Amino acid sequence: MIYKCMEKIKTIYSPVFLTDYPTVDCENPDRVEFIYAKIKDIADIIEPEPCTLSDLALCHSEAIIKTVARTKEVFDTAILAVGGAMMAAEIALREPSFALIRxxxxxxxxxxxxxxxxxxxxxxxxxxxxxxxxxxxxLIVDIDLHYGNGTHDIVKSDPRIAFRDIDARSREGFFKDLEEALADASNFDVLGCSVGFDTYVRDWGGLLYGEDYHKVGSMLFSANQRLFCLLEGGYYVADLGTNTSFLLQGILKACS
Ligand SMILES: [Zn+2]
Incomplete structure (x- = not known):
């Protein structure tokens, strides 16, 4: 299926993701606020609905759900993030999407x-x-600096889902690994990408330049047009919005 050229990308976002819930200092509301400010001109914003308990039970034990539910601010934000991710995945069946969630x-x-x-x-x-x-x-491809151990744990025994984590030590290695991870992506019904910008040259990983995320976006969409991207990590807040914009523009460029 070839999609029509788009000027904007469907982006799931809610001001609720600015909630300053208890977590570590580096995973703060500024992350999504800075991204939103930089991408709003190329984003077609859609507000998510929270997921249900039965949605959580697709992947999580009752014990973990109960533990998270003890802190209301965390739980309320987290179930909206899940709902946003679910919405992004459903949109991907028609056009590419991005979930700006935390x-x-x-x-x-x-x-x-x-x-x-x-x-x-x-x-x-x-x-x-x-x-x-x-x-x-x-197919799930995780390009965050860190290994998607939780995703692996949940999908490892499901033959319908392939999980590939990019764990490169250099810029060249990153693109080589990504190319390999996407080689047969068109064989899958949908492609989900866990996007972490902590691979950025000024972030913890020190691997990729801002413009490189444009190439990443193009590679992802060219590999499978039923693409959705979810925000994972990325902590160099000053350039987080620019880097996200590069990624989304890369998707839009490949779409045109
Ligand atoms: Zn990370």
Whole structure:
């Protein structure tokens, strides 16, 4: 299927993601605020709905759900982030999408969480599509600096889902690994990308320049047009918005 050229990308966002819930200092509301400010001209904003308890149960144990629910601000923001991810995945069946959400999710497994993550936005979004028979297979590519251990934990025993984590030590290695990870992406019904900008040259990873995210966006969309991207990490707030804009423009460019 070839999509029509778009000027804006469907972006799931809510001011609720600016909630200053208890977490580490670096995973703060400024992250999404700065991104929103930089991408709003190329983003077609859609407000998410919170997910339900049964959506959470697609991927998480009752114990973990109950633990997160003890802190209302965290729980309310986290279920909206999951709902946003689910919406982004559903939109991807028609056109590419981006979920500008927090908290991130890829370190949340079936019965554990950590690394600033509470529920696994990506895994729930994909399992929800599969549960409704909307798609029969999915590829998840995680380009965050850190290993998506939570996503791996949840999807490892599901033959319908392939999970590939880019764990490069250099810029060249990153693009080589990404190319390999996407080589057969067109064979899957949908492509979900866990996007972390902590690979940025001025962030913890020190790997990629801002313009490189443009190339990443183009590579992702060229590999599978049923693409959705979810925000995971990225802590160099001053350039987070610019880097996100590069990624989205890369998707739009490949779409044109
Ligand atoms: Zn990370």
């Amino acid at each position: 908290p991130p999710g890829h370190h949340a497994g079936h019965n554990f969480n950590g690394g600033f993550c509470f529920f696994n936005n990506m895994a729930i979004a994909v399992k929800n599509l599969l549960a409704h028979d909307t798609v029969e297979s999915a």
